[in-house]
Structures are given as C-alpha cells and as structure tokens.
Amino acid sequence: MRSSTLTWASSLCLLSALTSLTSPVLAVKEHDFKKCDQSGFCKRNRAYADSAAATGSSWTSPYNILPESASIKDGQFQAVILKTINDKGETVRLPITVSFTQAGVARVTVDEERRQNKDIELRHNSAARKERYNEAEKLVIVGGLELDKTAKAVGEDSTSSTTVQYGPDGQFEAYIQYSPFSVEFKRDGATEIKFNDRGLLNMEHWRPKVDAPEPKEGEEAVSPPAEEATWWEETFGGNTDTKPRGPESIGLDISFVGYNHVFGIPSHAGPLSLKETRGGDGNYNEPYRMYNLDVFEYILDSPMTLYGSIPFMQAHRQDSTVGVFWLNAAETWVDITKQKIKGNPLALGAGATTNTNTHWISESGLLDVFVFLGPTTQDILQKYGELTGYTALPQESAIGYHQCRWNYVSDDDVKDVDRKMDKYGIPYDVIWLDIEYTNEKKYFTWDADKFSDPSGMGERLDEHGRKLVVIIDPHIKNAPDYDVVSQLKSKDFGVKNKDGGIFDGWCWPGSSHWIDAFNPKAVDWWKSLFKYDAFKGTAENTFIWNDMNEPSVFNGPETTMPKDNLHHGGWEHRDVHNLNGMTFHNATHLALLSRKTGELRRPFVLTRAFFAGSQRLGAMWTGDNQASWDHLAASIPMLLSQGIAGFPFSGADVGGFFGNPDKELQTRWFQAGAFYPFFRGHAHIDSRRREPYLAGEPYTTIITSALRLRYSLLPAYYTAFHRAHVAGEPIIKPLFYTHPNAEAGFAIDDQFFVGNTGLLVKPVLEEGKDTADMFIPDHEVYYDYFDYSVVPTQAGKRTNMPAPLDTIPLLMRGGHIFPRRDQPRRSSQLMKYDDYTLVVTLPREGGHAEGSLYVDDGDSFDYEKGQYIHQAFVLDGNTITSSSAELERDASKVKAGAWLSAMADVHVDKIVVVGAPSEWAGQTEVSVTSGGKTWTAPIDYTPASGGRAAFAVIRHVGTAVGSDWEVTVV
Template identity: 40%
Template sequence: MWRLALSSSRSPQSLIVSESDAGAKNLGKPVEDEAVDKNIFKDCSKIAFYRRQKQQLSKKSTYRALLDSVTAGKESTRFQIINEAAKVPLLAEVYGIEGNIFRLKINEETPLKPRYEVPDVLTSKPSTVRLISCSGDTGSLVLANGKGDLKCHITANPFKIDLVSEEDVVMSINSLGQLYFEQLQIPPKQRATKENEEDTSDDTTQENQEELGLWEEKFRNFVDVKDNGPASIGLDFSLHGFEHVYGIPQHAESHQLKNTSDGDAYRLYNLDVYGYKIHDKMGIYGSVPYLLAHKLGRTLGIFWLNASETLVEINTEPAVKYALTQTGPVAAKQKVRSQTDVHWMSESGIIDVFLLTGPTPSDVFKQYSYLTGTQAMPPLFSLGYHQCRWNYEDEHDVKAVDAGFDEHDIPYDVMWLDIEHTEGKRYFTWDKKRFPNPKRMQELLRSKKRKLVVISDPHIKIDPDYLVYAKAKEQGFFVRNHEGGDFEGVCWPGLSSYLDFTSPKVRQWYSSLFAFSVYQGSTDILYIWNDMNEPSVFRGPELTMQKNAIHHGNWEHRELHNIYGFYQQMATAEGLIQRSKGKERPFVLTRSFFAGSQKYGAVWTGDNTAEWSYLKISIPMLLTLSVTGISFCGADVGGFIGNPEAELLVRWYQAGAYQPFFRGHATKDTKRREPWLFGEEHTQLIQEAIRERYTLLPYWYSLFYSAHVASQPVMRPLWVEFPDELETFGVEDEYMLGSALLVHPVTEPKATVVDVFLPGSNEVWYDSKTFSHWKGACTVKIPVALDTIPVFQRGGSVVPIKTTIGRSTGCMTDSPYGLWVALSTKGSAVGEFYLDDGHSFQYLHQKQFLHRKFSFASGVLTNSCADKRGHYPSKCVVEQILVLGLKKHPSSVTSHSPDGKAQPVAFTYCAKTSTLNLEKFSLNIGADWKVQIQ
C-alpha cells in the first residue's frame, strides 16, 4: 500500500511513502527533494500495449489494401484494408486538405462501439481538396491534388502509401509493415461460448493474458481494469533523405530527436515529474504529437492526432555519401540517401494523421497552424518580467517585494501568488488572515500599471461547505470513478475531486466562476495560472488519474489523458474573456498542454532545478515548443527547485530576458531570491538584463503579431532561418529571435569565452554591444564577462526599441522609440513594427492597429505602411536611429516629414565601428517619413 505523508516540499513524490516507512518519525521530510524517482513512472517495458505491438510485429503479419473497394466521396477517398490473420476489414480514408496537406484516417469499419476521435483541437473543419484518381496499375492507386505536383501512391499488397512530390518519394507509410490495429472485443465475461473466447486471441493462457495486459494491467500496486480490452494502434513513416527530425514535446532532451532502441521510446504522456531528469525521453507535463523533419530543400510535418498515451520510436540511418562499387579500375561513386523511420504507437483511439508537405519551414508552420490555430496574441504586459514564488506570504510581503523593484529601479509587470493565497487550497478564495483585502492589494499594483496572477488548479477540495465543490457536486461536474461515483484523489488540499473539463457544460460553468460578481476579491488586473493539470494525483498510478476513470460521453480517461490540461486552459481563457464581455485579451499560463494549446495562452517547462544543466537544457526545450506551434513559452528563471548561486542566477536572467515567457520562480523551501538579494554587483547585472528585455519590447510585440497572423515562431532554431545550411541543423545552444537577432546564452560556470556560430555565407553580423561585425558562415570566439550575453543583429534588419524604460510596460506607452538599423553587405535593411492598445481585441474587430515597414536603401531610411487596413492613433515618436555598417562619414542627414518639410538631423559618426547615431529629432512612429543620409 502507498500512504500519504504531508510535506512542505512541492514535490508530489515527497508525498509517496512506502509501507516500510510508516513508523518513521520524519514523514514530513521529502523522499526525493531535488531529483525524480523514476521508479514511480513507467518505462516502455512496463507499458503493455508497447509489449504487445513489439511481440506481434515480430511475427510480420501484413495488411493489404482492397483496391476494388475504392469509393470516392466529396471529401475523401475510401478503401478497405485487411489483415489475413484478423480477417476483419479496416476502413482507410485519404483526404486532400487546403494548403498541401494530406490526412489519413484508419478505423474499424464496424467497431463494437465508437472509438475515440479527438475533438476541439482542429480550429474548424479543414477545407478539403478533391483528390483526382490517376491511372495506376491493377495493384496500385494514385491520388493527386488539383495541381498534380503532390501525389499519394497507394500500393495494395502489402499495403503502403508513398507521398510523392514532383516525382520524388519524400515519405512512405507502412513501408516497414508496422501498421497495427487492435479491434475492440467482447469482454471475456460476456462471451457466450468457450469457442468465441478461443477465437479472440492466439494467447489464451492466463499467464499470457497478464503479461500482455489485455484486460488488466498491473503497475506497482495499481491494477488498471480495461472494460474495452486491448485497443492500441500503430503505424510507421519512412522519411526519405532526412537525417534531422524535431518536435514531439515535452521532453527534457535535445532539440534534434535522437535514435531510440528496443525498450526506449519518446513517451507522450502528461505527468507531474518534479525535478525531471534531463537528457531523458520520459514524458513530462505536456504532449504535442507533432514531428517535423528537415533536409536541404524540403521540410515535412507529421501530426498524429491522438490524445491517449503515445510512444514514438525513431531510427535514423545517416547518408553514406559515397558507396564504392568495384566496376573497374576506378571505383564508381554512388550517392546513398539517408532515411529516418518514425514509428508511432498509441494506447487507443483511431489512426488520424496529417501529413504536412511544406516544402519550406514557413510553409509547414502555416500548415500546422491552419489545423490547430496560431499563437494567441498576448496582452503586452505579459511580455514583461513576472515575479513569482511559492509563496508570497501575505499582502505586506507583496507590497514589500513590489516596492523593492521600484527601489532598485528594476522594471516588472506581474506579481504572482501560488496556492497559499487561498483559504485552505480552495481555489477562487482568499486566505482571510494573509490577504484580508485583495482588492486593495490589486489597486496598489494597478497604480503602477502592474498586474496580478493567481493559481487555479483542476482539483477541488472535498468540502460540502466550499461553494465551488458543492455546486460542482450537485451538477455532476466531476470526473467519475470506474464504479460511477465521483473520482477522488489526493492533491494539495487533501482529498479532492477533479472537474471534468472535457464536458462543454463544465467548461461553461468553470468559465462563469471568473466573473467579478462570483470571484470575490478579483479585479480586471487579475489573471490566471493553471497548474497540476496533467492531472496530478498524488497517490494515483504515476501520480496521475487512473485510466479507467470516466469522463463526459462515457469516455475513459485513457482515451483523452493528454488533452485534459488543454481543456482547463481553454475554459480559463474563455472565462477571462467573458468577464470583460469579450473586450479584453486573457492571459493564462498552463503546465499541461496539447496540440493547439497555443490558442489559449502560455506554457512553461515546469519544475526545473537550479543547476547549470537545467539552464542549458531549457534552450532546446523551448526551441522544440516553438517549432510545434507554442511560441509563448519559457522556463523558470533561476530554477524552481534549490538555491542558485549568484553567477547562475545572473546567467539565467540574461537567458530569460531573450526568451518569450520571462518569469522568476522558486519553491517555498528555497531561500528568497528577489533580484536585489545577491549583492550590489549582481543586482546591477540582473537589472541590466531585465531592462534589456524592456528595451526590446516593441520588437517582441511585433514578433508575437507575426506568430499570431503568419504562424512564424518567435524563438527559432537556426535551421528555420537558414534552411539551406547543413551546419545549422543540429545547433541548439543558440537561436534566433525572429529573423533579426541571434542569441547565445552563457550556460557554463566561470565562462570567459564562448564559441558562437554565425550562419550565412552572405550575411554580416553585428555585436549588439560593441558594434563589431563579422561575416557569416564562421564560428567566432567571443570573450564574455559576467555582464555579457552574446547577442548579434543580422545585417539587413531593422529592430524597433524603446529608448526609455518605465517601471512596467503600462508606464512606457507614450515613451519614445528608437531604431537599430543593421546594414547588409549590400547596404540595405528592412524591418517591421506593430502597435495596438496592448490589451483589447480592437485590433481584430475594429482594425485598431499600426503595422509599419522600415526599409533602408541607397542611403534613405523609409517608414511606410505595411497594412493599410489598420489605423491606430499614436503620439509616440522615433527620437533615435542607430545605423550599423555605414562605411563612410555622412556630409549631412535630413528628415522629410509627410508634409514635405526637410529638417537637418544632428548626428555623430564613429569611423572605428562604422556606426551612425542620429538623435534629437522627433518623427511620428505611425506616419510616412524619410531620413536621407548623404
């Protein structure tokens, strides 16, 4: 038996105490304080559907397509697939979707009961493109899109699909014969005769039944009873010519996915893993079953729409550039292509997979967002710095920390409150002793144009006097257990029930709880943090909910586990929108996520540790989230668990300032670590890092607009910007912010120099501090002191900045702008700027926005309109322009306003660094004007 020991540690693992420890006096001491106990979680050998698939596939039983069964409907082409052993047909459907996407669905033709198909993730019903049947031989069928440049070549026996682009096979499906589909069976107890029971499986012995986990699966002291029996699926994809694959977050692993082996696979199963192990393929808080492959000339995507537990095996065979064949005195050179095989396996559901054919990275990003939605446009304040701790003790503590930022001239935007702000971990309440007047506390923050974020978890304390519990209980809004009663599990409040967010009625009710009249003490500057929503269940199997718990529609939890947190964030975001009557953008941070979570807010990497290795791994983790649609992502600055040394904390602030979501956070048993507590020198360095973030806010906001409307990631691996440069494909210690800035955080202690790779043979790069410049396609040794984070601006770009920093984003609304103009080798540059009110939906509904384009050519910088649909009055002016890479001293500089007036502009020129600094002028950011350099 497992038992609960109350503990001060945040770790749910610390609440797991073995029976042998029952008499110990120190039950409150964490079992695992700073490292994950992997014995609590399954590896592949403990997962029954994995064992079954590996065993069955070793027998090489193949499927064949019955092409005489082909029917072409308005939306899809259908045909049967049959396995000689099972003799029960499956139904395959192939769809062409707008934007060069193919969809393949495989389901039982006549299942005993419906199989789960993931709802609510796709933004709408994708527009289908009629596929044209081309002539094939008797053993094959060729389907083409309207243009005819993309074809699906379906081979009958053995069943295989080749995706062909311009006569080149770029992907093959089931070429390894790993299609696997367990058809639903009548439970053994309901079978009428012994013959029926024997016909169901080749392995009828009790021992084999238990080993294969057909109807029951044991793990530790838990038994998972499966009323529907085995129902897993699997399929393989061969990517021809590809060695580099990315995606399938969330894992604390490298950005480029690694080869797996038997018993080793990337696991997609949302789990509360405190102090997760790095360089490990175990599943942690979120799952996006979406993989990208990239090679010179082509990017592909595979989106496996399945919310049950999923495993992904990867095997890459690198290219052997030249294979020698003895054909004469001189050996012939024959190029051999590389190949990556990807094998997806899920516990249940159907095969529903989208093939994104690119061909460019940008195309694949657009194709994926067409299916699942783009990144929500965040309110501007959320791009500032966030200050969090488990927990700020009371209103006085909040007031003192808030004052500390002002005293040390450090800007910040958001104060956060963890679970202790509530009355006994009852969400939507306040501890009356600690927070007797929450509105007054929020008014203090409001006076400085700051915000408050509070936590709201999915577990609800079982307490008939707790109104939220009583209402949910009365309405039947909780997940049910296997026997039909409310599911009960242990989390922070003790015994709790869990809201069933998969139900539209529950989501609608939960959204209503955020109304100001309902959520007493809340105001319009209060926003929400969804935590523990994997869901975390302290005494459950793998610290989560039993798989046979029952959700809305009588679906078992196993069918939809990975989408549970997605639904809570959806309901929370909708609640914040509703409370403003649809006028204001929400901000919601979630720990658990799924494909499409980007539509509802931000994600972070969970309970990391204050060690250098966690700082380093945060970069590939965030890059992986970014290329799979979730641009608004970050890692807890300083590490959630443990006490960072001052040097590590400074380096983490420097890195976090150049990552999309920027929050300092720490668990309750760590030392206080507000930015001014590490001595004057370190306070100044942290202050500088945070102020750099605020300087770049116009650029950040413009990048998020691009992510929102054009699906381009904010934080980008180098291969996205330089898709034709092989050297970039494996780089993960540096990255691009948009297309203009390259960032290389320092992630090693006591570093005095870092090797920075500057891509692009035709590029020029400028150090953002020294203005030194280098040609691209080389590695540069950059000296670093503790005040240095290597950041380079790409030649040919224009970056908008703020020239003065306020104590929050709201205090900077009318402060002036500057432009950093970095010239290309041809002496030109372009950039964009986006501005709206920063908080409402007026940019969308009333087109109240400015979208400007800056271009520099032949000595003239021009500000012009990039989108004439937008109109937004702004008093803000450009007061400073820095031009990098100008090779001669100007004789004069003049500005030309829209009315045709020319004004001389004061300037200074530094021949040593080839920089021109223009200042002491005033040009409206939203007007057309020119600055001419002669």
C-alpha cells in the same frame, strides 16, 4: 485491484506532507514512471516491430485494401482495409479515408468498422463508450480542412494502387498501394514520406473477452499467452488498470526519406534534434513517450514524458522540411532509428544521405495522421497553425518580466516586493501568488489572515501598471464547508471513477475531486466562479495560472488519474488523457473572457499541461526544473522545440524551481531568460528568497541590465508575437529554421535568432565561462549588439566571443531593421506612449535592410477592429522608408479610437545605423518627409575604429510611428 483509498498509515504520512507543504509529496525517481516494456501496448507493438525486422524480406503486412472498395471523389480517397487476423483467413474491416485539403495537407484516417456498426458489450463498464475515441478533432482542429476538389487520380490501377495528385499546382502526390497497404507521399515526383513501408501498421481490433475455464480440482489455472497478459488489465506501482474494451492500440511506421534530422514532439528534456531510441552509442534505449505527467525534478537528456505533449514532428535536410501530425490524445510512444541511404542519395536532393524511420504507437483512438510536404519549415508551421490555431496575441505586459515564488506570504509581502523592485529600478510587469494565498487550499478563496485586503493589493499594483496572477488548479478540495465542491457534486460536473461515482483522489488540498472540463455545462459553471462578485478580491488586472492539470493525482498511477476513469460522454480517461490539461486551460481562458459583460481585456492563463491547440489559449512553462547549470542549458532546446511545434509562448523557471542557485548561475539565468518568450522567475517554497534586488552587487546591477534589455526590446518581441499570431512563426528560431541549407547548424540548440530582427543570441550556459563559441551560419556581417564591433566570422564555423559575467553574447546580423524603446520604465504599461528607436544594420554588400513594427494597445481586442499600427521599414542605399506592412490595408478608412489617436503623438525619435557607409561622413543633417511635409533632423556619424563598425545616429526624427515617411541621408 487498484485501491481507491490509501492505507491508514500512508494517509497520515501524505496528510502530513500536504499540511506542511514544505516539500514535494514524492521524490520523483525514474522507476516511478513506466518504461515501454512496462506498458502493455507499447511492449506488444515494439515486439511486433522486432518480429517484422527478424523476419526480414519475407515479412508481409497483413493489411490490404479491398480493391473494389476504393474510390476518389471531391478530394477524398475512400476504401476498406482488410486486416487478416488468423491462419483461417478471417479479416477485420478498417475503413480508410485519405483527405486532401486546399492547403496541400493530406490526412489519413483509419477507423474500425466493427466498432461503428455493432453494439459491443463491455463487460465491466456499461457507462463507457463502445467505439474508438473519435472526438479529438472537435477540440484540436479549428480550420484548414476544406477539401481540394481538384485532387485527382493520375495513375490508377483498379487492382493494385491509386496515385492522387493534389496541392498547389499539383506538386504533391500520394501513391496508395493496396497490397500490402502503404502510402508514399511525394513532392515534385520525389518520395518524401512513407507510411507502412516497413509493415508495422498494427491496429488491435475489438475481440470478445473469453474467460479461462475454472480449473478442475487438482489442476492448475491456465495462464493466458504472454502477449494477452495485458489485454484486459495490467498493474503498475500497485495500481490496476481495468480495460473493459480490451486491446485497441494502433501502431504505424512513418519513414522520412533522405532526412537525417527530426525535430518536435515536445516536451522532452533532450536535444532539439531528436535521438535514436533503439540503443547504440549516444542513443536512447527507450522510445520518446507522450503521456502528460507531473514529474518532479525531471531528469535531463531523456525521452521520458513530461507535463505536455504535441505529437507533431518535422524532418529536415538542406532546403527541405516535411512533417506529420499524429492526432491522438492517448498515451503515445515514438521510436526513432536511422539508416544510411544505399545507392545515389543525390537523387533525393542535397544532403540526403540518411533515412529516419519512426514508429508511432498509441494506446487507443483512431489512426489519424496529417502529412505536410513543405518545402520549408515555415510552410509547415503555417499549415499546422491553420489546422490547430495560431498563438493567441498576448497582452504586452505578459511578455514582460514576471516575479513569482511559492509563495509570497501576505498582501504586505506582495506590496513590499513591488516597492523594492521600484526602489532598485528593476522593471517588472506581473507578480504571482501560489497555493498559499487560499484558505486551506480552497480555490476562489483567500486566507483572511494573510491576505486581508486583496482588492487593495490589486489596486496598488494597478497604480504602477502591474498585474497579479493567482493559481487555480483543477482539483477541488472535498470539504463539507466548501461551496465550490458542493456545487461540483450537486451538478455532477466531476470526473467519475470506473464505476460511475465521483472520482476521489489526493492533491495539495488532501481529498479532492476534479472538474470534468470536457463537459460544456461544467465549463459554463466554471466560468461563473471567476465573476468579480463571485471571486471577491480579484479585478481586471488579476489573471490565472493553471498548474497540476495533467492531471496530477498524488495517489494515482504514475501520479495521475486512473485510465479507466470516465469523462463526459462516457469516454475513458485513457482516450483523452493528453487533452485533459488543454480542456481545463480552455475553461479558464473562457472564464476570463466572461468575468463581466463587455470584458475588453485579453486573458492571460499559464498552463503546465498542454496538447496541440493549447497555443490558442495562453502560455506554458517547462515545469519543475532545478537550480543547476544543466537545467539552464536544457531550457534552450526545450523552448526551441516548443516554438517549432506551434506553441512558442513558452518559458522555463528562471533560477530553477528546486534548489538555490549561486549568484553566477542566477545572473546567467536572467541573461538567458531575458530572451525567453515567457520570462518568469520562480522558486520552490524551500528555496531562499531570490528577488533580483537581493542578489547584491555586482549581480543586482547585471540582472537589472538584462531586464532593461528585455524591456527595450519589447517592441521587437511584440512584433514577433504578432507574426506567431498570424503565421505561426516561432518567437525564438533555431538555426535550421533561419538557415535551412547550413547543415552544420541543424543540430545546434544552444543559440537562436529572435523573430525577424537578425538578433543572434547565445546565452552563457556553463559555470565559470567568460567566452562563448558562437556558430555563424552564413557569410553575412555580424555586429556586436553593445559596442557595434564587427565580429570576425567564417560561415559554418564558430567564433569565440568575450562573455564576462556582465555581458550577454548578442549579435546583430547585417540587413535587418528592428524597433526598440530606450527609456527605462518600471513596467510595459508605463512605456505605452514612449517614442521608438530603430536600429538598422547594414549588410556586407548591397546596402539593403528590412524590418517591421507591429503595435496595438497591448491589452484589448480592438486590434481586431483595425486599431493597430503595422509598418514596414526598408533601407535602400541612402534612404530609409516606412510604409504600411499590409498593402491591402487602407489605414485611412480606420476610425481612430482613443489609443490610435494618442499614438499620433508617438514618434520615431532616433534611428541608429550600424555599419553606416563612409560617404555619410561629414553629414550633419538628413531630410525627413512625411504627410506632405519635409524637415531636417541632425545626424552624428562616428567612423570605424579599432574593430568597431562606423555608425550613424539620426536624432529627433519626429515622424509619427504609424505614418509613412522617408529619411534621406545624402
């Protein structure tokens, strides 16, 4: 049986560790976490796949649609699948619904009729729900489900199949075969995705538990068959998981036809292009696992689970992307294998030489899968965003630099760091407090000795336009003098154990209880704790960090909560585990929105655990990495994976959480972090202090330059965040996204483009390197960002770039326009009304470039009332124009508030044109027209020389940034 308490000796050891907090409670080893063959349902489904493969062509899936049950109406195909469960021909009925949405997304949902209609006796847990978990949609899906009522059957054989045509212009088809059951999804007549093509659908049906008879005297007890050994309970690491509902896993094979690369399903510390998982040279032997866990010092190049999960996968080949979203919050494993296409692959499209076969396995819940047929990655991300929500538009300060460590030890320490950052001219926006700020790890309290004046500390930061973030975790200390835990208990808002009592486990405070954020009333109570008069010492510039919300339970199985714990509504923790972190993140997000009546500030909440939909709530980071070059390198594919999985507001601890980076590593990590969407330096309590001003010269100067570069590019980053907010675009983009036909770049994951700026970044990720081999994906011209030199390039090849320690390999692709602010300031708040510079990069041919700027007050929700500026910039020949980026918007009808009125005095001060044409030589003035007025502005032209491109600088342009204008050079 699983022990709910520690032994006396281990309790003392753990208590000692918790008290000192000088090191992690456990040094994580790979064997602390399950492999597939140690997870009963994964092992069974993998064995099922092996059996099917061994049987070969004679294998027949036991799942068949009952023909007379099939119908299609108002955008939905409905039927009953019969699963044959034994040689007697007995069957289980599994209702299936295939829904077709107006956006062209198909959704396949399979439930279990017996669970729906019969009162199932649960032998051990009368409080648990009887049916399969079916509430993930309520928490994850926010839109995009409107049915396509024009979807129609176009090739129907009432006895064997139905073909449904759906989507824009009827370009998609779903061919549903009845016996054995399978589905093919087609685009323009070509099959892109197959369900159950290999016959691995396996929906473990409900069955009553039959206890083995007591052995008679002298007889040995009869053990259950090996496959049944983990049906009703299983043990790992000394913890026993009771399973009152018995086996209820689901498995399905999903094949991507003609696709060699698959991406997504974060978070894993491996390459962007996912590896095969059934062994072989360079492959993994384990499936990718999605089961949110607290993984100290995680290992690299591994499919093992990490802190968050998004079961969203894309497949890509030349000029084509498709994808699936597996809506299931239980523990999930994914096997990936590939096979070469026989015959003529050209029939499938360019580059279609390989099929990628995947096998998805979840412990419980419904089979619920969304299918996206592209054809572009952005098509898929936009439709996925319509379903699960787009990235919340953050405060502008949230995309500046965050200074953090475990821990700043006092309010004087915080003020000292703030003062020294200013002394050395180092910009930053937010300083953070880890768990030591509290009174004995009691959240919503302060250590009165070390933080005697938190309000004064916050006011000091506010004077400089800066913010404070404090940590609040989901575990509540079980202490008799702690009002928060008393309320949690009295209101019955805690997670329960399998017997229905409040769950008690161990985390940083010692004995703890966990808020059940699935309970709406618990969320309302949680919101009340953040009121300014309740959480004294906080103010409008105080924001929150949610850590340990997987949830992390130090004495739990795999350092998390027992699966047979109970949540609101009687659902077992096994059903909702991967959603747990998001519900806590959501509760805190809502709390910051309700701290006072009429709260106008956007919330900022960082989370460690996440699921599909978490992007609506804030930012994430990749957890407890190490101060090593390998971990720096791993951060890039990890963040790229987050971006193409719909959660682009992501970062990694700059410098590494564990350990002490040397000066070179710290410097290179800041140079890389300057391009992370979420940019935070963080360190373990045992690590040496490493604020940038402590690095010493030349390192402090180089790090400061990287930080100032980030701040100068904040307008471009904020514009990219706006695109993420309205269309689901990544902030940093992998090459397969930006260049979908450049096959040699599909697997490249150590460089990326920033938004739509044309900025191509390749951070230096290896020790001692002073050059960088950048892959150039096209024939366009590329300029060095810093000196405007033309980079010698060849499409589809690498070019060697000089990269001494003080240099970031950063190129500008021709044909783009991006905004920046060039005046260095201490924080983004102090840059709020600074003028703008536009950088224009001429293409190799054609003299045309485009870009945009989105800006609002960076703090409130007034943008929802039209208080924003959104301009599109175009260079055409010798003319540069600015006009509204939203043709349907009439800005003149928007009554300007205080911020928008002030922006009338903010100008485009300078335009830098890189690659300026030779006919501009000799020009001293340009013509500027705006608002019915025309004036001149000076232009300086510098001819090409020594490999550097010609460039022109137009100064004192003087046009309001939010106005329409035209600049003509000749």
